[in-house]
Amino acid sequence: MAQLNVTDRDYFKPGHLGCPGCGAAIAIKFALKALGEKIIMVIPASCASIIVGPYPQSALNIPILHTAFATAGAAASGVRAALDLKGDTETMVLSWAGDGGTFDIGFQSLSGAVERNEDCIFVCYDNEAYMNTGVQRSSSTPYGMRTTTTPGQDWKKTRKKNIMEIMAAHRIPYAATASIAFPEDMIAKFQKAKAKKGGARFIHIFASCATGWGAPSEMSVKIARLAVQANIFPLYEIENGTRYTLNYKGNRPVEDYLKTQGRFKHLSKADVAQIQKMVTEDWDGMCRKTEAAPTG
Amino acid sequence: MRQVAEGSQAVSEAVRLAKVQVIAAYPITPQTHIVEIISEFCSNGTLNARFICVESEHSALAAIIGAASSGVRTFTATSSHGLAYMHELLHWASGARLPIVMADVNRALGPGWNIWLDQTDSLSQRDTGWIQLYCEDGQDVLDTTLMAYRLAESVNLPVMVVLDAFFLSHTYEPVDVPDQEPVDKFLPPFLPRFQLDTGNPGAFNQFVAPQAYMEMRYNIQTAMEQVPENYARIAEEFEIIFGRQYNLAEAVQCADAEIIFVTAGTTVSTCRQAVNRLRSQGEKAGLLKLKMFRPFPIDFFRQVLSGKQKVAVVDRNCSFGASGIFAQELRAALYHAESPPQIYGYIAGLGGRDVTPETIEDIYRKTKNADSPQTESIWIGLDQETVESWRN
Numbered sequence: 001m002a003q004l005n006v007t008d009r010d011y012f013k014p015g016h017l018g019c020p021g022c023g024a025a026i027a028i029k030f031a032l033k034a035l036g037e038k039i040i041m042v043i044p045a046s047c048a049s050i051i052v053g054p055y056p057q058s059a060l061n062i063p064i065l066h067t068a069f070a071t072a073g074a075a076a077s078g079v080r081a082a083l084d085l086k087g088d089t090e091t092m093v094l095s096w097a098g099d100g101g102t103f104d105i106g107f108q109s110l111s112g113a114v115e116r117n118e119d120c121i122f123v124c125y126d127n128e129a130y131m132n133t134g135v136q137r138s139s140s141t142p143y144g145m146r147t148t149t150t151p152g153q154d155w156k157k158t159r160k161k162n163i164m165e166i167m168a169a170h171r172i173p174y175a176a177t178a179s180i181a182f183p184e185d186m187i188a189k190f191q192k193a194k195a196k197k198g199g200a201r202f203i204h205i206f207a208s209c210a211t212g213w214g215a216p217s218e219m220s221v222k223i224a225r226l227a228v229q230a231n232i233f234p235l236y237e238i239e240n241g242t243r244y245t246l247n248y249k250g251n252r253p254v255e256d257y258l259k260t261q262g263r264f265k266h267l268s269k270a271d272v273a274q275i276q277k278m279v280t281e282d283w284d285g286m287c288r289k290t291e292a293a294p295t296g
Numbered sequence: 297m298r299q300v301a302e303g304s305q306a307v308s309e310a311v312r313l314a315k316v317q318v319i320a321a322y323p324i325t326p327q328t329h330i331v332e333i334i335s336e337f338c339s340n341g342t343l344n345a346r347f348i349c350v351e352s353e354h355s356a357l358a359a360i361i362g363a364a365s366s367g368v369r370t371f372t373a374t375s376s377h378g379l380a381y382m383h384e385l386l387h388w389a390s391g392a393r394l395p396i397v398m399a400d401v402n403r404a405l406g407p408g409w410n411i412w413l414d415q416t417d418s419l420s421q422r423d424t425g426w427i428q429l430y431c432e433d434g435q436d437v438l439d440t441t442l443m444a445y446r447l448a449e450s451v452n453l454p455v456m457v458v459l460d461a462f463f464l465s466h467t468y469e470p471v472d473v474p475d476q477e478p479v480d481k482f483l484p485p486f487l488p489r490f491q492l493d494t495g496n497p498g499a500f501n502q503f504v505a506p507q508a509y510m511e512m513r514y515n516i517q518t519a520m521e522q523v524p525e526n527y528a529r530i531a532e533e534f535e536i537i538f539g540r541q542y543n544l545a546e547a548v549q550c551a552d553a554e555i556i557f558v559t560a561g562t563t564v565s566t567c568r569q570a571v572n573r574l575r576s577q578g579e580k581a582g583l584l585k586l587k588m589f590r591p592f593p594i595d596f597f598r599q600v601l602s603g604k605q606k607v608a609v610v611d612r613n614c615s616f617g618a619s620g621i622f623a624q625e626l627r628a629a630l631y632h633a634e635s636p637p638q639i640y641g642y643i644a645g646l647g648g649r650d651v652t653p654e655t656i657e658d659i660y661r662k663t664k665n666a667d668s669p670q671t672e673s674i675w676i677g678l679d680q681e682t683v684e685s686w687r688n
Contacts, residue, residue: 040492042362054503063492065365066501068388071358074350078318078362078370079492081346085317085368091494109358112351 006033006187016059018051021217023207023224024125025051026180028060028096031123031203034190037062039092040083042076044106045069046098047132047209048125070105072097073113076120084119092194093120099140100130103161114170114200121193121201124163127209135212142232144275145263155266159278164204164238171241173199177234179206181225185235185247192237206233214262226257231283236290244289254279301471303464304329306434307373307399307457309471310441312343313479314397316371317486318363320348320356324378325411326465327401331373353378357385357398364394365500367491369445372396375461376403376417383421386454390425390516392501395448395486396455397441398426402561402612403461404647412648413461415561415613419589419621425516427455427523428590430560434471437464439540440587445483446530451519452489458589461648463562474538482537520591527588544588545596549575553582555663556601556637558626559610560586563651567610570656581660586622594629601630604637608663610656611673612645619643619673640666641673649677 011032018025024047032039041064043049049066053059067075076095083091095113097106102124110122129147130136137147139161146155167175174196178186186205193201208224210217227233228248235247254276258264267275301309307330311319319338321331337343350356353374360370374382379400389396404414418428429444431437437459444455459465492500504512527544535541549571550556557567564585574581584600584607601607611620618624623641630636640663645651655676662674 037497038494040366040494050503052502053499054505055499055508058497058499058502060499061497063494063497064499064502065362065492066499066503067358067361068384070354071361071385074320074355074358075362077348077350077355078320078359078364079366080362081318081320081348081359082363082366082368085344085346086366108351109355112355115351116349 009033011037011061013059013061016051016053019211019217021210021220022047022051023127023180023209023220024048024098026221027125027186027205027207028052030180030183030186031094031190032062034187035092035094035194038090039094040065040079042067042072042079042093042095044072044097044101046101047127048096048098050132069101071109072101072106073109073111073122076122077113077116077118080118080120095120095122097122097124098132099124099126099128099138103140103163104138111170114167114172114202117172117199119198119200121203123203123205125205125207127207127212128160129212131209131212143278144258144267144271146266147263167202168238168241170200172202174237174239175202175204176237177204177206179224179228179233179235180208181221181228182235182248189237212263214265215260219260223257223260226252226260230254230257230279232257232279234283234286236286244286246286246290297475298470298472300468301434301473302329302466302468303434303437303459304401304466305333306438306471307441307459308333308337309473310438311371312337313474313476314369314442314445314483315485316343317345317368318348318360319345319371320350320359320363321372321374322350322353322356322378324353324375326403326461327373327375327378327399329465330399334371353381354385357382357389360396361385361389361392361394364396365392365492367486367488369486370396371398373399373401375401376405379417379421380405383424386421386424386426388501389454391512393452394454395445395452397444397448397457398454399441399457399459401459401461401465410647411461413463413612414646414648415611415621418456418458419613421456422590422621425453425520426590427453427520427588429455429457429588430586431457431459431464432562432564432585434464434467434469435540436542438471438473439534439538439542442479442483443530443534443542447523447527449486450526450530451522453516453519453523458561460561478537482534523591524588524593524595542587544593546585546587547600548583548585550582550584550600552580553604554580555606555608555660556582556584556604557608557610557656558584558586558622560589560622561612563610563612563645566651566653567656570653570660573653574657574660579660592625592629597626597629598633601637602633603635606640606663607637608640608642608659610651610659611641611643612651614643614646614673623673638669640669642676643673644676
């Protein structure tokens, strides 16, 4: 990693409880490489709360506050307030929630925290459903996915909630997407977030879940790369809610991505075409925002 | 310094004197004055603290849990629905062994929407692992809040300071607001037993298997069992410094009493007056003020009430399908007492309805004229016509 100006040191230790190919575990590893160890991590109920280790073990060399499912934004705010009162402005507060703890049950406390512009980094590692409890749909689940609560022909017929646009609407200083398949980009974004101290920062990480998505574990990173290459999960940044920067332009059809995963195998050609249409629409909208954004 | 202050202000002054460092709260009637005054203290520099204006009570307690886990002194306040909304995190705070102090202004739960006094909000949280202290007047509120920090920090359990809606929260009365110096002597800076620390990293509140969970729960129980003793010691120190005495329960004219009232909150004051009146009429009435509800001071009650004839419990709350909650707890506490008294349960004054000295005297007579208590509580002052009209 020396050539990337990234530490060789790992703050996330072997022996954690992630499944083979766990995208969340890869995300934790790279985020901490970028941020260092002056961090307090706040983890609401999620895969991550299991992955980092049960009592009396911990796979992390940093303090962790496990907290109730709905509360990451609020609990992180409380930690920040206490550190500030103690005169410790150096230690960072890193909230690490899944899509349930961000898009759904944790949505209100996150909105409250970023509206107050709390000096914390809020991460959503997104595996697009409730994986820890056995693959139930969340509002991050994409159109077309089959889950245990959207089974059979009742596969999800509504779009994934656009959490980045919601964060942008709060006009927070920095919001970015990142992917486990693009570690240099992810690390650079965490370093940027670290440097933008003083306000709320949000990083939305595409963290594939081989177990829940019906894919071989060795495909995890490849699937994540295809999501970016097919423009399903674009890599971009939004500064102050208005200034968009696109980091990667993909050109592959969505089918290349969809066919790698069991969760989409029921889709007809027409369904795939429908998804391609939605993705193209969203991508065009993204490009317009990038062009419309002021430069310099 | 003696001031004329409402109960809400008494709470806020205590928070200031306790040098609380992080406060998080959400507005809810009638708690709102408490946090408005604290906001002002934070804003004008009277109190060096961070006030987090969160978007809900659930987040208020979550933020406080985050702050307390980071080793600072914390406070929040709420009422009725706000407390109910915090329910999940009430369990979390005690399970995490955090010495948080919260004021709950006792208020009715809807529907129908009702902002007035009712104790069911706090009492329905009795199994959450919070110490609960009930207050009779403004002075009691201020002093109890100060003692609450000592108590919470002595056992690493959260404390709920409970005060009546409006009758206490919004009622002005003379309150002695102590100087900072004696308070500092009584309540030194918070020394956390554990805190989130990058120099000594640990994982708090993590996943735990059946092999250790039960022991963690047992530790909460043993800490609770320690509370009455710690409280007695803290109250004694408080009395030495401030000259005011607060027992975990107070017996008033109980020695020769034939009927003893048991109640909590401002109803205690009403009962004091009624007892004096009844005594002047030659009646042998007595009163037990319930200050500490969790842990329930079983030994105290057994000691004071064993061998007595009749106890009349005035509950401004109800556990539907059972009875008034204080009566229920008292029956359980006295079951193994030597020659326990008869326990008569009365439900009165729900949703802010007045409980006057006359109400208490009526309860006295009902108790005196009865041969044995009913299983359920007797509802006092019901408008039977209204009740009947809803049946048709």
